[in-house]
Amino acid sequence: MAEQLSPLGAAWKPGRHNVTGAAPGVVLTETRPGSIVQVAAWPGDEKAVIDAIRAVAGLKLPDGAGGGIATEHKAAFGFAPGKFMVVTQVEGIEAELLKAIPITVGTVTGLSHGRTALRVSGPKAEWVLAKLYAIDFALPAFPLHAGRSTMHHDVFTQIQRTGADQFDLYVFRSFARSFWTTLCHAAEEVGYEVR
């Protein structure tokens, strides 16, 4: 299938920006996963949906609000009551989830085009993100692999912590370029590299 075009356009400027030391404060990337899928369970059917995600994607979601799991090539996290994001590098996971989750249990909604995945990693990741979001990024408050739904002004964002100093952000595609520009601006203080 034709490759998706990035919404970032000319705002994506690979390379190092204002990096004075040996390493940048943060590395910013557009991860471009093949599939971004929202799965919703009817109240009471969360367990069945979590099991289906495990069966299809091999991702074992922990119980509890905002619980998540991530490996190198795929991830899943809860972002709202009974709602989960499943993200994989490969395309086509949506069709498999549809097969595994009957309408009596929940719904599957493809968002592979509608959400843009941006990764912020590096020692200053928490610092840069704290400029934009009013949530607590410290590890005890935002544990590894957990998910959060929040916003930067008008830009609704789902965030998963995929490393001690790594966060994956999912923003609406139409806002992605504007938000990316804001993110780069916020990262300039600590020096950043776009990969």
Place this chain on the structure above:
Amino acid sequence: MSPRRTNAPGRVDRARSIRFSFDGKIFAGHPGDTLASALMANGVTLFGRSFKYHRPRGVLTAGVDEPNALVTLIRGDVREPNLPATQVEIYEGLEAVSQNRFPSLSFDVGAVNQLGGKLLGAGFYYKTFMGPVIGPLKGTRFWMFCEHFIRRAAGLGRAGTAKDTARYERMNAFCDVLVVGSGPAGLKAAREAAGDGGRVILLEMDPLFGGSARWSGGRIEGTDAAHWVEETVSGLRELPNVRLLSRTAAWGYYDGNTIAATERVADHKREAAKGEPRQRHWVIRAKKVVLATGAFERPIVFAGNDRPGVMLASAAARYASDFSVLPGERIAVFANNDSAYANAALLREAGATIVAIVDMRAAISEDARRLASECGGELLTGHAVVATEGGKGLTGFKVQKFDAATGSLTGDPRVISADLLAVSGGWSPAIHLASQAGAGKAEWDATLQAFLPPKPAQDWTAVGTAAGDFSGGHGLDVAPAPVFEIRAGGKAFVDFQHDVTADDVRLAHREGFVSVEHLKRYTTLGMATDQGKTSNVPGLAIMAEALGKPIPEVGTTRFRAPFSPVSIGAIGAERIGDLRPDRLTPMHDWHVGQGAKMYPAGLWHRPAIYGAPGETVEQAYIRETKATRSAAGIVDVSTLGKIMVQGPDAAEFLDRVYTNLFSTLPINKARYGLMLREDGFAYDDGTTWRLAEHDFLMTTTTANAGKVMQNLEYFLDVYWPDMKVTLTSVTDEWAGASIAGPRARDILASVVAGTAVDNETLPFMGIVRGEVAGVPVMICRLSFSGELAYEVYSGAGHGQQVWDALIEAGQPFGLVPYGLEALGTMRIEKGHVTGAEIDGRTTARDLYLDWMLSKKKPFVGSAMMDREGLVDENRIRLVGLVSLDGRPLNGGAHLVEHNDPTALRDSIGHITAVCFSPSLGKYIGLALVKGGKKRHGTRAYVSDPLRGRFGPVEIVSHHMFDPEGKRMHG
């Protein structure tokens, strides 16, 4: 004699020099200097002219409470006014100018105001300039005459007009314990909280931590205070759970234990580093807050107390001990409490001669007496200063015998010569933040003669001097004699910055102001940029005396944020100059590349026209419309709101929220739907596509997408929680291209693979799936333009590829891209409604959409839509208009029946949308007029006096073009 630099140790690094300018003159200072300390070290005592009377003013304090020494800083074209020189750290090349003087600081024309003192008393502006206009130069008219001169003469610094180019940022922080203030009490609190393992943030306004303990001597925990500070701070620095922020003023205490603070990140630098903000706006959410905000020394109100050379005793001592600047050579002290004796000792230690200590109390403590004798000089207990002498600097002052109990002055005044008078009128705990987050009023402490923090309404505790605990430090008793004013005639200032005198306060009382809140507003006491830090309690005491009531009964005003001035930039943070994010469609770059004139639609950017060189907007949309109606046009409709409605109850859900039925909609068919509000008025419209048994794709208007989504979620969560429906915003998932015109089908047939698009396969409102350029697409045949039209949806990431393929395929057929103007023109010709007509005041019937109101089921709004007032035939209802004078119409213009351009009455409705109709060759419009249809074929007049437009129109059906819809059904 003037102030001078000493060799005393302190914060100033004399090994390095910094050059800066004040009023164009070049001076040298050192790292660690504030503008105030550096100028004083250069012998400068005159810093500004006062607000109303243009009296010369010097430095009163050494900190954020400074009312007098305000300056304007100039960075390039940017001016920042009203900065206390005591807060400005100097940097190489700093450029500061004094304020409120004309033509120069030392010779000021406005100083003549001092002679006409009575003229500018309390409420002067209100009395002179408000009220009825009687006679040529009275009241409001007089104000208009004088305003220019007064605005120039009175007031503070002038703001610049250049755009602020500095960077500002916001930072969200969370902690277990937030400590505000880093004096000994704050440091101890931070150390203790850090020991408990919690996350701790410590804020300090000053560049250095430690407060007065760094320079005022004394011992803490058995060691030298300055050394203790150093040890404690470096201990805290090593802890990973502690964040220390200097140059950070906490200025607001908000709900949820949220503190707002401004960090001056680069204000002390010549230039911020690349990417570094000038200031950082901290929003800190703390589980617990410790307010160690310290206390402010108060001046004493006496005649001439504003003369340069009269300074707070603690400030004088701090200049000497902390900044290595001796503020005077021959120093006298005037006090009502013991703390000033310790400061006198520090001044003497720094090399000054203490000529006299004037204490209004008859009896003083042993400690004070001992310190006085160590200082040398005369000790005059039971005395008070009654006047000061000198021009732009103090040369001496007069004292008289004083009875603190009665306030009476006796005996002959005696002159004492001195170049600095260090004053202490007692101490006021800095309860500003506590007051903002307090339950009830601040509590009056009769011993301290000061307000203590109120009971907390949030999770905070006050410690140290902020809580009225002065037992640390030098250990002297700070309890003052309860005297705030020496009444000996002459101008005695309470609020230095707003030039409010004790007599002004009494005048306000005589004029009937009894509430402290009214007094404050009438006299403007405490309303200047310093927020009355030095004037609040003395002003209140004088008011209380005038009222004959004790101070606690008069009460204090509640302190409000901000505690200290905050730049608007810091609050705007990253949004300065870029107030809103941009929402771009997948084809945005293509539109811009084609020279489209982009138009903001909410946050979206949409092409208004694709103008050819030399074309006007009207020419462009007429060309685009004609091409679409004669061949084909393509428009980007990706901005339409799109909501996936999924689940076993999805169809039922739609039946409830739409006025018409959707449960009967076959799979792969679309239907136009209308939503009402609960009150029965029209809300939003759009088409909804049934993609599968349990999957519907709802479209909304671009403008209402967010609101409709919220409204649907509200109904689902609040009223129908048992329905199994998932709502997901998929606006951004799909790119949409609408291709319209007689050749639209031919174009699609030539480019779409995997499906036919003929009338049989793809009838009106049908949906098919296929491929364009190897990309999966979904095509729905529906029309807004009135032409044979199709909406081609693809994944947003493929939108540009599909668009390119459609443009290329359309070339042989004369396809043109069109923008919002042409889109609007075609919908007006067709009489399709948008937000201009669904304006929140129209009903479905008003818009002739009653055919959409199902009688088979209740729906949102169905119970309220038939109310008497909503079904009245004479409501304003939708019609078409044709301009009869060949001139354009204006949206918003009124319609009248009479042909009288001068009569501004009897509106029968208004115009909602206008265009030139290429199809009719006339200027046309849509309007809402009384009676609607009944007026078809009648004449009316547009009346738009504001824009000078009056002329005849014909009222016609809103279906002005192809009323039978042959074209789109073809």
Place this chain on the structure above:
Amino acid sequence: MLITCPYCGPRDLAEFTYQGDANRARPDPASTDQAAWNVYTYDRVNTLGDHAEYWQHSGGCRAHLKMVRSTLTHAISSVEFVRPHPGHKPSSRRKPGAAP
């Protein structure tokens, strides 16, 4: 103001949208009782003190919450999901300050 969303935890007011008085009862959809619809649509209590109201966590999990908030102090005495989520378990958020 901070609102503690049962799903997301304490969040800034800016993430929430006020969605109206939670004291009103929507009549049966098929009801034609104009008086009842009128009360539902227009009549509002103007409480001094504790007030039941709907808020949506629009900048977060988007759930509608029913809260009791004091109109006098902004103190929020209870927050719960409007739509029941029987499967909901609060996150196993560690205590702030605890070692990661």
